[in-house]
Amino acid sequence: MGVRGLQGFVARVCPDACKTVDLREMAEKHRIDHPDSPPVIVVDAMSCVRRWYTPESWVCGGQWREYLAILEDFINAFIAAGIKLVFYFDGVVEEKKREEWIKRRMKNTEEIATLFRFIKTHRKQPGREMFVLPSALPTFTRFALKSLGQKTVCTLQEADFEVAAYGLQHNCIGILGQDSDYLIYNTCPYFSIENLHLDRLVTVMYSREVLCHVLGISSTHLPLFACLLGNDVVPESLLEGFWHKCLTTSPHRNNSYNRRTNILLSVANYISKIPCSYSSLKHLEEMLPLGSDKSLLYRGVNSYLLPGQQSPWIPPNVINCQMSSLQQQSALCQDKEIFQLAKEQHIQSENYSIFNILSNGEIECSNSLEDDYDTEIPGQALIYRPARQHIYSILLESGKGGAYPLVKEWFVYFGNPLKQPELIQPVRPSVTGGTPNLKTLWLAKGPDVEKQRYSTFLACFYLQDEMEELQALEAPVAGFCCLLAYLMMQLAQVDSRAVHLGAVLIRGLTTLLMANSACGFPFKMDDLMPWAVFDGKLFQEKYQQSHRGCSLEELLEGNESLYTPFQNLKSLICKVCMARNRTIESRPRGNGFNTGREQRDFNPRFQQPHRSHFVSPYHNQMRGFTQRHPQSQGRGSGHPYWRRYHLPPR
Missing domain, CATH: 3.40.50.1010 (5'-nuclease)
Structure with a gap:
């Protein structure tokens, strides 16, 4: 920052x-x-x-x-x-x-x-x-x-x-x-x-x-200058009193400057007059309202020292002692060979999120383009949690009694205040013969192991029974089919808003990357990239055409070579849903670029966003979420806008 x-x-x-x-x-x-x-x-x-x-x-x-x-x-x-x-x-x-x-x-x-x-x-x-x-x-x-x-x-x-x-x-x-x-x-x-x-x-x-x-200081002062202005280590909220003191005593205060500019000049003036020494730093720490954490300023200055560098603000015997939490952690229930391989793949950008889970039992996911006022599509964090639970169980060995260590998730979605991490229980996927260990998945060779990698990957998404048909497809198509089939099983209605669903699809691809990394790369990572399978502008266009009731020929732009592959893939996904008693429901929405619910009066001053009742068909881990956000009323299967499609088996 x-x-x-x-x-x-x-x-x-x-x-x-x-x-x-x-x-x-x-x-x-x-x-x-x-x-x-x-x-x-x-x-x-x-x-x-x-x-x-x-x-x-x-x-x-x-x-x-x-x-x-x-x-x-x-x-x-x-x-x-x-x-x-x-x-x-x-x-x-x-x-x-x-x-x-x-x-x-x-x-x-x-x-x-x-x-x-x-x-x-x-x-x-x-x-x-x-x-x-x-x-x-x-x-x-x-x-x-x-x-x-x-x-x-x-x-x-x-x-x-x-x-x-x-x-x-x-x-x-x-x-x-x-x-x-x-x-x-x-x-x-x-x-x-x-x-x-x-x-x-x-x-x-x-x-x-x-x-x-311009500031009247030396480069040696810069780390302390940054900390006394507030940075990622020293919160600005602790410094207001100090800034006021600097502003009232500084000769450089200029009414033509804004307050922040005057604070920068005043803080620089203040520190230019103090000796560059550890004792000066300790004096500042005593003066500032740092509460019980009196080493905050020290740690902030130390965070700017690069390997081999020294500073008069820090005693030489503790120079560069900083280490990240990942570096300090040892592997959770894994041997050194696996841990080192995960670390190397992490640094070289070859895997996705695996090392963070193995080393620290923690994972985060930033914001997605999701509409908190859309009551029918859950946040992607909840949609893909069952798949992540399977991935966690592959990565983390169970202890006595089969219990797994919990994984700390920091995922952004509506209803999660991010006050603390959510503690997620790994869940073992259904793999014939049991889940292989990481040494087998990552290091063993041979056709049997390749088959294990592929079947374990599919099991993360409840698709192990479709292995033969998926393997017959080109790799990018097979990967995206896994994602679509999983979404069909998780979402009872497919009446998406294109922006929101586009974000869900893209986040789904990152879940595929995580599963692929955990399972020893049954797919090439390049085969699971969005440029191989997805384009947002085209998706928006086809979304609108579908809801206007366009024919298959129009959707595929008259390209007859696509008809059979399209029908085959659609049949495969429908077969997966039928096998798990999932009925796909859809609602044509007509024309226009619109991601909201037109018939609801939208007034953010008086209406709080809420989400529909979403229960995973496989687990009950969403109970707390659904209790907080009961299903919206006033729209049932008899609504004139609803049109239900019972998809036939192949």
């Missing part, structure tokens, strides 16, 4: 710290100065994805092939200049930053609610000013870059620290991102992704030296 207001402060108050640079020229200079090492830019990918996603449609799940082409163009521009890119992604939410993560999720929830209100009112996608990332975009960006041949790293701790450390240790020409923390770290130069002109490879480089000159 960085320091609030610092990026804008640099642009407004010290514009000399914003220097326009030509990356081609910098790369050429690097080659002259360092002929044995190519010029490298390390990319903070999480702060770049918003800039990268420029396809027209974004609300209905993403235009993935267009996005893939954009990423390829981005990479090629740097390759043409002889610059190597290394992409870093956040691989963990550290405990010290969980509170900040929750705040961001709540803010995203408000933004998404505003987006749905706009769509219901105007029946169209809003402008870029209301842009929300398509669901799971960072996850699939990671795999996209890897598929394009790029070095892609998933971190073991907060990404900004690892990015800064890599940039320093590998003599990179700079860091590309948009996070003011890169002004605080003593590392290589910091380039702006927001100001990048890709065609010319020109951008803005921010100068720490000029910033320090």
Whole structure:
């Protein structure tokens, strides 16, 4: 996150710290100065994805092939200049930053609610000013870059620290991102992704030296400066009194500046007058209202020290003792070989969420484009929980009496206040002969093991009986069929809003990735990527055509070669549903881009969002949720808009 207001402060108050640079020229200079090492830019990918996603449609799940082409163009521009890119992604939410993560999720929830209100009112996608990332975009960006041949790293701790450390240790020409923390770290130069002109490879480089000159401090002061302004470690709420003291004594206060700018200048003035020593830091800790956690300031300053660096604020014997929770944890019920393999796959962006579960028994999922006022589609977190419970049981060995360790889930969905993690019980899937252990699934070889991997994967989604038919399909089609069949079994009515359902489908693909990783990769990860099976704009178009009652010929655009495959796949999914006594119900909704319920008066001031009664056909773990959100009234099977389709067997 960085320091609030610092990026804008640099642009407004010290514009000399914003220097326009030509990356081609910098790369050429690097080659002259360092002929044995190519010029490298390390990319903070999480702060770049918003800039990268420029396809027209974004609300209905993403235009993935267009996005893939954009990423390829981005990479090629740097390759043409002889610059190597290394992409870093956040691989963990550290405990010290969980509170900040929750705040961001709540803010995203408000933004998404505003987006749905706009769509219901105007029946169209809003402008870029209301842009929300398509669901799971960072996850699939990671795999996209890897598929394009790029070095892609998933971190073991907060990404900004690892990015800064890599940039320093590998003599990179700079860091590309948009996070003011890169002004605080003593590392290589910091380039702006927001100001990048890709065609010319020109951008803005921010100068720490000029910033320090304007503030009247040295670079040694920067970590303490960041902490006393509030960051991911030191909450701003603890600093108001200190800021007031600084403001009243600072000679740099300027009425033409806003309050935040004056706070930055005043805090800098205050710390410029104190000795750079551990005793000064301890004095500040005693002065600030840190409660019982008197080491908060110390830990905040220490978090900016990269490997090999020292600081006068920190005693030398405890330098760089920080470690992420994932690094400190040992594997849960697993041997070292499996744990090490999961860790390597995590770092190299080859698996999805597996190492977090094995090392810490914890997993999180950010916001999806879900409508909290839609009473008929549950949150994707609840829809896919039964599948995740199966995955957890594959990963975590049971103890005495067959009991599994509980998994801590931080998933965003309506009704979950995120006050604490939900403790989820793993559930063993129905696999003929029992669930193989991870050593078998991950390390053994041979056709029998390949069959076990595939059947275990299918069992996660209750599809083990359809193994022969699914294996006969092309891998991307088989993977997406698994997802659709699972959704048909979980949702009694298929009367989706396209935006919401698009998000559910995309999150379903990440669940496939998790299952695939746990089961030893019966599929290639590339076969489960959205650009192989899904396009949000096309999905929106076909959704509307279906609800207008278009014929099969119209839906398939007259392409006769698609008729038989389409009917076969539809029959397969219907067969799965019939075998489990699931009746698919649908409701034509007519024309128009609309994701809300037209016949309900929508007034967010007087109406609270609620969800329908959703009970998984396999488990009863949703009992608390459904008690909080009883089924909406006034719409039964006799409603004139309802039309029920009893799908025939093949």
